[in-house]
Amino acid sequence: MGDYKKNKVLRSTEIHKLNEIYDVALKVNAEDESFYPILEAMYKELEETRTNFYKLHNKIISIICDKQNADELFKIEDDFRKKIDIQYYRIQAIYTQRLMKPTTQSVAIPGEQLPISAYLNLPKPELPTFSGEVTEFRSFLDQFDARVHTVPHLKAIDKFNLLVSCLKGVARDAIDHLDITADNYTIAYDLLKERFNNVRVIASNLCNNLECSPKLTSDNSKELRSLLDTFSKNVAALQKLGLPTEHWDFILVQLMLKRLTVSRLHDLNFITTTVLFQVMLN
Incomplete structure (x- = not known):
């Protein structure tokens, strides 16, 4: 019980941090x-705070497995987690909409395409990579899509250059035959989707x-965590593909x-199948 209370207190500290960032994000919105500058500074701590929250939350979930009313407690804790996740994604959305805008000394004319130099000062995180x-x-x-493809004032030729900079290995080879021109950007983008966005292959x-x-070769917690992470990541991806993982x-x-x-x-024999699976992956 001591560990249970301790982890809840520590988790509440991370929750207070998230709430503070969320309150500032609402002001920005x-x-x-x-x-604006306050959110810019606080945003740098957002990912670490959320990671700390989940580490402590997972410890709490593990502890309540030992309780007779595990199903009831898990539902309460999971509803709480969902609430925190909504806050997190809301902060991300506000930050992207309000602060991740092109910076330029000139006044933008509606409908005018801005040069790539206007986007070089975009806040981190870095652009993703794909191999x-x-x-x-x-x-x-x-x-x-969120950081480049749907940005309305970014020129097609600059989008193409940014796309190429994100690609490695076979992904880069897939469009290597195309000249980097404005007209070829959409062709390259569609080729990548056609080649790598195959639902059947992804699901397989x-x-x-x-x-x-x-x-597992032992009861080492790191081995178990690695296994749980593998299941959590892949099941979430299957669910995102539209597959009915809730029935699996x-x-x-x-x-x-x-x-x-x-x-x-x-240790796990006494837990029901549904609770066991949810506990393992959260």
Whole structure:
């Protein structure tokens, strides 16, 4: 019980930080320019704060597994997690909409395309990279679309140059035959989507990642965490493809249990299948 209270107190500290950033983001969203530099500074701590929150949240989830009312407590904690996630994504959206804008000394004319130099001072994070792994393409595309492809005042030729700078290996080879011109940008973009956005191939690779995940050789927490991360990442990606993973609990749990040690299996015998799977992946 001591660990339970301690982790909840530590988690509340990270929650307060997220709430503070969220409050400032709402001020920025209301176009209070005095808060723009404050959000710019606080945003740098957002990812670390969210990571700390999840580490402590996962510890709390692990502890409540030992309680008789584990199902009820898990639902309460998971609803709480969802609320924090909404705040996090809202901050991201406000930051992108309000602060990730081209900076230039000249006055932009509506409809005018600005040169790439106007975007060189975009706030971090850096542009994503993609080397040809199909399971990573959708994540790459979402980030590239948000930061480059859908930016209305960025010229096509500059979008193409930025696209090329993000590609490596076979992904770069896929469009290497195209000259870097404004007219070829859309062709290159569509070629990449056609080549790497194959749902069947992506789903097959994700399932293969689950089937080929290594068995634990000991009760080492790092090994277990690595296994859980593998399942969490790939199941989330399958769900994003539109596959009904919410009905796969039993199959996925059986797949995971085959990779656990005997002592780990003994510890988990009393937990229901649904709770077990949700606890493992959160």
